[in-house]
Amino acid sequence: MTVAVSNFKIHLAELFAQALSTVSPEHAAQLSVLIERPKQAQHGDYACNLAMQLAKPLRRPPREIAQALIAALPASEVVEKVEIAGAGFINVFITTAAKQAVVHAVLHAGAGYGHVHTGGGRKVGVEFVSANPTGPLHVGHGRGAAVGDCLCNLLHAAGWNVTREFYYNDAGAQIDNLTLSVQLRCKGVTPDDPSWPESGYRGDYILDVARAYMAKETVEADDQHVKASGDIHDAEAIRHFAVAYLRREQDLDLRAFKVEFDVFSLESALYTDGKVEEAVNKLIASGHTYEQDAALWLRTTDFGDDKDRVMRKSDGGYTYFVPDVAYHLDKWRRGFARVINEQGADHHSTITRVRAGLQALDAGIPKGWPDYVLHQMVTVLRNGEEVKISKRAGSYVTLRDLIDEVGCDATRFFLAARHPDSQLVFDIDLAKSQSNENPVYYIQYAHARVHSVLSQWEGDHTSLHQADVSLLNSDYETTLLQRLIDYPQVIETAAEDLAPHLIAFYLKELAADFHSYYNASRFLVDDEAVKRARLALIAAAAQVMRNGLALLGVSAPEKM
Numbered sequence: 001m002t003v004a005v006s007n008f009k010i011h012l013a014e015l016f017a018q019a020l021s022t023v024s025p026e027h028a029a030q031l032s033v034l035i036e037r038p039k040q041a042q043h044g045d046y047a048c049n050l051a052m053q054l055a056k057p058l059r060r061p062p063r064e065i066a067q068a069l070i071a072a073l074p075a076s077e078v079v080e081k082v083e084i085a086g087a088g089f090i091n092v093f094i095t096t097a098a099k100q101a102v103v104h105a106v107l108h109a110g111a112g113y114g115h116v117h118t119g120g121g122r123k124v125g126v127e128f129v130s131a132n133p134t135g136p137l138h139v140g141h142g143r144g145a146a147v148g149d150c151l152c153n154l155l156h157a158a159g160w161n162v163t164r165e166f167y168y169n170d171a172g173a174q175i176d177n178l179t180l181s182v183q184l185r186c187k188g189v190t191p192d193d194p195s196w197p198e199s200g201y202r203g204d205y206i207l208d209v210a211r212a213y214m215a216k217e218t219v220e221a222d223d224q225h226v227k228a229s230g231d232i233h234d235a236e237a238i239r240h241f242a243v244a245y246l247r248r249e250q251d252l253d254l255r256a257f258k259v260e261f262d263v264f265s266l267e268s269a270l271y272t273d274g275k276v277e278e279a280v281n282k283l284i285a286s287g288h289t290y291e292q293d294a295a296l297w298l299r300t301t302d303f304g305d306d307k308d309r310v311m312r313k314s315d316g317g318y319t320y321f322v323p324d325v326a327y328h329l330d331k332w333r334r335g336f337a338r339v340i341n342e343q344g345a346d347h348h349s350t351i352t353r354v355r356a357g358l359q360a361l362d363a364g365i366p367k368g369w370p371d372y373v374l375h376q377m378v379t380v381l382r383n384g385e386e387v388k389i390s391k392r393a394g395s396y397v398t399l400r401d402l403i404d405e406v407g408c409d410a411t412r413f414f415l416a417a418r419h420p421d422s423q424l425v426f427d428i429d430l431a432k433s434q435s436n437e438n439p440v441y442y443i444q445y446a447h448a449r450v451h452s453v454l455s456q457w458e459g460d461h462t463s464l465h466q467a468d469v470s471l472l473n474s475d476y477e478t479t480l481l482q483r484l485i486d487y488p489q490v491i492e493t494a495a496e497d498l499a500p501h502l503i504a505f506y507l508k509e510l511a512a513d514f515h516s517y518y519n520a521s522r523f524l525v526d527d528e529a530v531k532r533a534r535l536a537l538i539a540a541a542a543q544v545m546r547n548g549l550a551l552l553g554v555s556a557p558e559k560m
Contacts, residue, residue: 005078005098006105006113007488008046009035012092015079016048019072023065024054037486044083044091045482051088062088099481100469106484106540107465114487114547118495119160125263125331126152128342129254130167133246134178136205136390137253139378139415140344142399143424146415146553147375148342149259150500153551158495163336165263167327170243171271172320177201178246179239185210186232203394209245213238221247222264253400258408258553270323270330279326279361280311280318288360303356321350325357332358332365339370340498342420348374373498375420382428406431409554413440416552417504439508443545444557446511446518450542451558453523457535467536468529476517477534480541483513487544491551500552507548514541 005011013033021028031053038047051066058065066084073082078098083091106113128148131141152162169175181201189195191202212219218227219241226244229237254260270276280296283289288299289311296312311322331339341347351372358365380387380397390398402411410431417439418424436442454461472481487506494502523534546556 005101006109007116008078008094008098008485009489009492010116011076011078012046012048015073015076016050016069016090018074019069020050020054022072023068024058027054027057037489038091043085043089045094046092047085048090048092049088051084051090055088066090096473097470099478099485100472102481102485103467103469103472103536103540104465106543107536110543111547111550113543114491115157115159116488116492116495117159118492119155119158121159121161122337123163123335124155124160124338124340125163125165125334125336126155126340126342127165127167128152129250129259130169130343131250132169132174133243133250134174135201135203135246137250137399138396139380139399139402139426140375142257142402142411143375143378143415143420144342144344145254145257145259145399146412147373147420147500150412150416150503150552151340151342151373151498153553154491154495154500154503157491157551160338160495163263164261165265166261167265167267168243168247169267170247171268171323173199175239175243178242179235181206182209182213182242183232183235183238186214186238201394203390205246205249205394209242212245213241219244219248221245221251253398253403256403256408257399257412265327265330267323267327270326275326275330276318276323279329279357280322282361282363283311283325283357286360286362298353298357298360300353300356300360303352303359305352305356309353309356321353321357324350324354325361328354328358328370329361329363329365331370332363340373341370342373342375345374345376347372371498373420376423378415378424378426380426380428387428402426402428409444410438410440412553413504416500419499419501439504440554441560442515443507443511443549444555445560446514447542447545447549447556448558448560449518450514450538450545453538454535457524457531459532459535461539464532464536464539467532469533469536471530471533472537474521476513476520477537480513480517480537483510484540484544487548503548503551507545507552510541510545510548514538514545 012035016033017028020031020033031050033048033050035046035048038044051062051069054065055062063084066088069090070082078094080093080095085091126148129141129145131137152164156162177199178201180197184196184200185206191200213228214230216228216230218225221244224244226241228241231237283298288302290297290299294314295310297308298311300309301307309321310319312318328339355368358369359367387397389395390401405428414426414431415424430438434441490502490506494500521534523531523538525531549556
């Protein structure tokens, strides 16, 4: 029996790396072996361009180098044949037995199937959501939560040591507006009153905060316990309570969305702990700052910005990117090899100046650190028309609105299923529909179908590990086998590109392959060996569906 290989790409990369060490040992450490899936089946199952990479340094024709590499390839029972194509591409054909053995690889690995080790256990900090504690989370925050959480799951599956972090902007003008809004509500002033400030918050939730404050309630937000004094004249007490109250409400929304964090950081703490002042002093000492018009400027043009940026305004207050620099310096000191910020596209302008500030610190931080994933806006539709407001929030659709209307699974899938760079239309009617047009229903229904067949069988599931998979030779079975083989590569690519939507794409294709197989085949046939082989295949398909849905934070129901 062929030994089950769980990741053909890695296996082939190792074979070609050994061949490279034989053919050109001086270049073995310099070149990375790239194994790709050809677009056309006649070009094999995998292709390698190593001969093309070696042509220039070796000053030899690529086809000649390809022949040498093939001759030096170690023997492998999963490789059927190797051919040279075109100018020097090497096409590899995998044996049928090796493809069939993926069923055993999936069933043996279970929830771990598809995991790769490209992260090597290195620390990565992923900051996402990071909403101002001034109101309920809106659907844009929801997209950030879905993409960020799926990204964390992906990086974990790729071998990274992941820390999930939420950064609260609990300082500045917006918090002042929140405080004043709650204080006015405490005094009985409503948003309809002519005295209501233009920048005040008008949602019903402000009245909820005011009532809780007047009732002298105690709220718990992370590790904080804040008891309201009920004093309507104490603006600082109102601010402290309002921020804690809304942090708690946001946390409840995120828990309903199956999102949890390892670390919560407060912007205000950067000031009270002296980290902002320390960062500013280090920037001044670096020689990259100057005084002009009674303001302190950072010469960000030294690091690729189109113009210099104000750090400290003439009134003594810092601009918003300064605490960001201090915050990321703290992340660097916490030992993160990599930091990824998932934020709304409106944060695009901050990237250059934050990176410039970190470079100016001369703290050994790599250029281009941290990474950013920016998501575009979300438009919500119901009955073909845009939904713009929520009664509770007053001016926008909240994340909780969507969860309550279509459920957590559909909300998470729809918000993560498109590339973050693309505009997203969230169709409530589609998300609630039980049809093949609804991708969540389509995938979950495929999983439930497998369990329906296995329940009818009533056999010992562990016996499927010994099924004779050599009997899986129909076109439908071959297609499904190849899809299962592709899963580890999808994880590796999605993690490398910071693109969790690729998992959603893959799951839709896997579900389509399964539904086609299901509609064309019988599973509970009289032939015991054939029956067990087919059941083993669909059990493996269900396992991969579960694994992929878990990365998206979506459930895999056994009945629908």
